[in-house]
Amino acid sequence: xxxxxxxxxxxxxxxxxxxxxxxxxxxxxxxxxxxxxxxxxxxxxxxxxxxxxxxxxxxxxxxxxxxxxxxxxxxxxxxxxxxxxxxxxxxxxxxxxxxxxxxxxxxxxxxxxxxxxxxxxxxxxxxxxxxxxxxxxxxxxxxxxxxxxxxxxxxxxxxxxxxxxxxxxxxxxxxxxxxxxxxxxxxxxxxxxxxxxxxxxxxxxxxxxxxxxxxxxxxxxxxxxxxxxxxxxxxxxxxxxxxxxxxxxxxxxxxx
Amino acid sequence: xxxxxxxxxxxxxxxxxxxxxxxxxxxxxxxxxxxxxxxxxxxxxxxxxxxxxxxxxxxxxxxxxxxxxxxxxxxxxxxxxxxxxxxxxxxxxxxxxxxxxxxxxxxxxxxxxxxxxxxxxxxxxxxxxxxxxxxxxxxxxxxxxxxxxxxxxxxxxxxxxxxxxxxxxxxxxxxxxxxxxxxxxxxxxxxxxxxxxxxxxxxxxxxxxxxxxxxxxxxxxxxxxxxxxxxxxxxxxxxxxxxxxxxxxxxxxxxxxxxxxxxxxxxxxxxxxxxxxxxxxxxxxxxxxxxxxxxxxxxx
Ligand SMILES: Nc1ncnc2c1ncn2[C@@H]1O[C@H](COP(=O)(O)OP(=O)(O)OP(=O)(O)O)[C@@H](O)[C@H]1O
Ligand SMILES: [Mg+2]
Numbered sequence: 350x351x352x353x354x355x356x357x358x359x360x361x362x363x364x365x366x367x368x369x370x371x372x373x374x375x376x377x378x379x380x381x382x383x384x385x386x387x388x389x390x391x392x393x394x395x396x397x398x399x400x401x402x403x404x405x406x407x408x409x410x411x412x413x414x415x416x417x418x419x420x421x422x423x424x425x426x427x428x429x430x431x432x433x434x435x436x437x438x439x440x441x442x443x444x445x446x447x448x449x450x451x452x453x454x455x456x457x458x459x460x461x462x463x464x465x466x467x468x469x470x471x472x473x474x475x476x477x478x479x480x481x482x483x484x485x486x487x488x489x490x491x492x493x494x495x496x497x498x499x500x501x502x503x504x505x506x507x508x509x510x511x512x513x514x515x516x517x518x519x520x521x522x523x524x525x526x527x528x529x530x531x532x533x534x535x536x537x538x539x540x541x542x543x544x545x546x547x548x549x550x551x552x553x554x555x556x557x558x559x560x561x562x563x564x565x566x567x568x569x570x571x572x573x574x575x576x577x578x579x580x581x582x583x584x585x586x587x588x589x590x591x592x593x594x595x596x597x598x599x600x601x602x603x604x605x
Numbered sequence: 606x607x608x609x610x611x612x613x614x615x616x617x618x619x620x621x622x623x624x625x626x627x628x629x630x631x632x633x634x635x636x637x638x639x640x641x642x643x644x645x646x647x648x649x650x651x652x653x654x655x656x657x658x659x660x661x662x663x664x665x666x667x668x669x670x671x672x673x674x675x676x677x678x679x680x681x682x683x684x685x686x687x688x689x690x691x692x693x694x695x696x697x698x699x700x701x702x703x704x705x706x707x708x709x710x711x712x713x714x715x716x717x718x719x720x721x722x723x724x725x726x727x728x729x730x731x732x733x734x735x736x737x738x739x740x741x742x743x744x745x746x747x748x749x750x751x752x753x754x755x756x757x758x759x760x761x762x763x764x765x766x767x768x769x770x771x772x773x774x775x776x777x778x779x780x781x782x783x784x785x786x787x788x789x790x791x792x793x794x795x796x797x798x799x800x801x802x803x804x805x806x807x808x809x810x811x812x813x814x815x816x817x818x819x820x821x822x823x824x825x826x827x828x829x830x831x832x833x834x835x836x837x838x839x840x841x842x843x844x845x846x847x848x849x850x851x852x853x854x855x856x857x858x859x860x861x862x863x864x865x866x867x868x869x870x871x872x873x874x875x876x877x878x879x880x881x882x883x884x885x886x887x888x889x890x891x892x893x894x895x896x897x898x899x900x901x902x903x904x905x
Contacts, residue, residue: 436805439806446803452803463807467817509803516807
């Protein structure tokens with residue numbers, strides 16, 4: 350149980366004068382699914398983006414697999430990495446966005462093979478085979494040649510998951526992957542994520558789907574106003590929330 | 606998950622309702638009497654203009670016919686064409702570089718790009734052209750080399766370097782680059798920010814994301830105005846006649862300065878300019894169609 354893949358200590362992030370993350374503590378063990386819940390504006394997306402260094406942190410430490418993202422440790426000094434060195438570290442961390450962000454000028458298959466070819470230098474043939482198997486895994490074998498605009502939201506999000514998996518990540522970040530979907534399409538995306546979790550993928554999922562968090566999450570962290578207010582197992586957090594703010598939030602979302 | 610347990614949304618066959626039988630109505634198309642009036646007016650005007658163009662002897666159509674395929678005119682046309690091509694090429698390549706510099710995080714790089722835009726958009730292209738042509742007055746000699754060590758590896762007189770050709774290419778190309786840079790920048794800005802973010806999250810370097818993801822999508826916004834710029838450039842090249850470069854217009858001018866058949870020779874030039882711009886418009890619409898990949902398919 351003492352093999353943390355992601356370890357955040359007192360992470361601080363500011364936009365100008367506004368402190369958006371005010372000392373976030375958070376750990377995720379290897380092979381675990383951690384769900385992040387909390388009201389809008391509490392800093393969930395910001396924290397997720399700090400993990401793969403789409404945003405730079407202003408304080409605290411954040412490690413993935415023991416590596417400081419964005420820095421090289423040398424004794425007690427942290428040397429800031431250059432943009433291209435950071436880019437290389439992001440390879441190992443997949444990210445799935447609320448608005449899918451599929452490359453609009455590329456077909457589903459081209460979306461999936463793009464990064465393996467141009468970032469990792471995989472051979473085209475190899476990348477295509479891997480991509481086809483990933484698209485089959487998310488149930489889209491029959492749509493490999495479709496452009497994103499020709500796919501439903503649920504299908505687009507499944508392609509986006511396949512695209513992230515194509516880099517063989519050791520960690521997957523999901524930022525409200527079902528929030529932009531029509532209700533009847535939510536299930537197909539959650540099914541794919543459930544399947545991933547069963548395979549032992551380490552995942553951090555920001556979600557409003559309390560049912561999913563409860564069922565698949567190993568731990569749940571509740572964020573509010575830039576800090577993790579409370580975390581624990583789903584059973585504990587949902588049935589006996591300790592903090593008044595957690596209680597207030599849960600009573601609101603579970604009633605709806 | 607395998608293909609067989611694909612989520613139900615895709616496998617379910619839609620239930621088609623039986624179409625209702627069409628009742629026996631006759632559809633009467635709408636009438637547009639106003640249109641016929643407009644058509645009649647336009648037809649009359651066209652007839653009057655056409656008649657005068659044909660009958661007025663001052664147009665001297667036989668002279669036009671005599672010169673339209675003359676060697677000197679065709680050579681001039683060729684010069685106009687390659688000058689347009691090279692100036693546009695320089696404009697596009699440099700324009701992309703300046704546009705990318707302009708949106709750089711580095712304030713020095715971005716300021717340099719802004720200075721370029723400020724200078725080349727702020728002065729008339731005709732002035733720039735004459736300026737380049739007379740560069741030798743400013744710097745009579747040039748030397749390229751390694752500063753302090755071997756400063757004169759390559760050297761000579763600027764007058765030999767700046768021919769009408771190089772002056773024309775520099776003048777037109779650099780000016781075009783400033784306009785293209787703004788077009789490219791607007792194109793890049795039109796691409797959704799999520800695209801760059803997804804590319805970065807996949808581990809792409811900035812420059813790779815720009816080349817593979819952003820620019821190809823920006824092309825949809827860049828191509829149409831670039832087509833217009835090319836057509837504009839074809840006509841703008843006619844100003845090189847002031848530095849005695851024998852383009853299409855200058856060739857026509859050389860002839861009529863001898864024969865005084867000004868109007869018919871200008872007509873010859875116009876016919877060629879019109880012919881090429883029409884051709885370019887056709888090519889433009891083909892290319893636009895190609896670059897809308899992934900975008901218009903939904904509506905088809
Ligand atoms: N680029 C930015 N510049 C300035 N402020 C920002 C920026 N991005 C986010 N913020 C602010 O940071 C705070 C946290 O935003 P964040 O998107 O992380 O919240 P969230 O918990 O993901 O909310 P939601 O559930 O609505 O997605 C918000 O107050 C937001 O306005
Ligand atoms: Mg968010």
